[in-house]
Amino acid sequence: GAVVSQHPSRVICKSGTSVKIECRSLDFQATTMFWYRQFPKKSLMLMATSNEGSKATYEQGVEKDKFLINHASLTLSTLTVTSAHPEDSSFYICSARALGTSGDEQYFGPGTRLTVT
Amino acid sequence: AQKVTQAQTEISVVEKEDVTLDCVYETRDTTYYLFWYKQPPSGELVFLIRRNSFDEQNEISGRYSWNFQKSTSSFNFTITASQVVDSAVYFCALSDYSGGYQKVTFGTGTKLQVIP
Numbered sequence: 526g527a528v529v530s531q532h533p534s535r536v537i538c539k540s541g542t543s544v545k546i547e548c549r550s551l552d553f554q555a556t557t558m559f560w561y562r563q564f565p566k567k568s569l570m571l572m573a574t575s576n577e578g579s580k581a582t583y584e585q586g587v588e589k590d591k592f593l594i595n596h597a598s599l600t601l602s603t604l605t606v607t608s609a610h611p612e613d614s615s616f617y618i619c620s621a622r623a624l625g626t627s628g629d630e631q632y633f634g635p636g637t638r639l640t641v642t
Numbered sequence: 643a644q645k646v647t648q649a650q651t652e653i654s655v656v657e658k659e660d661v662t663l664d665c666v667y668e669t670r671d672t673t674y675y676l677f678w679y680k681q682p683p684s685g686e687l688v689f690l691i692r693r694n695s696f697d698e699q700n701e702i703s704g705r706y707s708w709n710f711q712k713s714t715s716s717f718n719f720t721i722t723a724s725q726v727v728d729s730a731v732y733f734c735a736l737s738d739y740s741g742g743y744q745k746v747t748f749g750t751g752t753k754l755q756v757i758p
Contacts, residue, residue, distance in 0.1 A: 561748075566753075567750070568733065568748045568749060568750045569687075569733070571745060571746065574743065574745070622744075631737070633679075633686075633687040635685070635686040636685045636686060636687070638685065
């Protein structure tokens, strides 16, 4: 099946610094990638939808200047948490939709655990 | 608006017992997809099943089975003869085009603990 990778899998950073998380579709082209956030023992919340070559669509309540999303190619989307604070600590998961498929075909990455100290 | 409800927060069963995880959804779309995912302690989401809104046929895959009832907007998941390796958080999810673009909405998850 289609594989989506995320890098890094875990990252610890100091408050005030920025962190970039990469999401790659390894064996397929992804026109659309999604970014989710999961708080401990909570569900996944969609943060934003990113389409290759265009601006991301953010969900209500998600700060676009805080969570910068870039989808520069059909196989890579990045999420940058700018000026991270402890409350940004979370599990971030991306998913990718394969080119030419209907909206239901999403493949999830393994997630990135961010800890801000 | 779309919504997925998993009323069971945590379930504990003894190994070899059968267990059913409930999922109720809401959507205004007539075309939509339903999913179940497993999230073990490692955090990685494991895809279990996808079902589209036009296919109400129940499905069985090994010890897993799913009961899709459109009349009650439910998509329940049953594990037969549970095993310790089944211990995980299970998420039900709905994919539809509410709001004009494709979106997946997850339920709050059910934590299943299988006791040896």
